[in-house]
Amino acid sequence: AQSVAQPEDQVNVAEGNPLTVKCTYSVSGNPYLFWYVQYPNRGLQFLLKYITGDNLVKGSYGFEAEFNKSQTSFHLKKPSALVSDSALYFCATSNAGGTSYGKLTFGQGTILTVHP
């Protein structure tokens, strides 16, 4: 079975500082990894994905994430946080093969708050 863990329920950073939202995963086989953001009363918006290739993936709104196979992690990062980045962030994974092929499994979410 595949799973995703987001160890922090909340992350607080000051505007202009770098931010990191952590994610670890467990899948059998090669993982596909995703980050989504959810603003209040809205659906999830796709930010970025890792399928294969470069371990550093760049996505929307200046976000990036680094795939680390040895640590089974896919942390979301941004060099300089904005107040408008405050939202709920979800990490997700799907299996590139096997019985759960294509099925997305989400973490429990991390609330990011960026203070002015």
Next chain:
Amino acid sequence: ETGVTQTPRHLVMGMTNKKSLKCEQHLGHNAMYWYKQSAKKPLELMFVYNFKEQTENNSVPSRFSPECPNSSHLFLHLHTLQPEDSALYLCASSPTTTGGEQYFGPGTRLTVT
């Protein structure tokens, strides 16, 4: 969010009512999904449709009945719900079910009284 639309955005229903949620995607995708999002819990996949055929039912109670008449439309028919079914119901679509990203609608906030 205009790629995937959901109606209604808010719904309040009694336990004996029957209602339906509607989802429409304008992205030309072939796969559609229903998710349930409850407070303090991870998103729960409910159903998956690929080319109008149901490929996954994640042990969802029969009081939730999905319908996919074509690749662009997905319904969730609701009857005799329980208060614990109150949640945000999210629809998503993707080109296929082969592991790519999914695109979500804004959701329907359901309250069962």
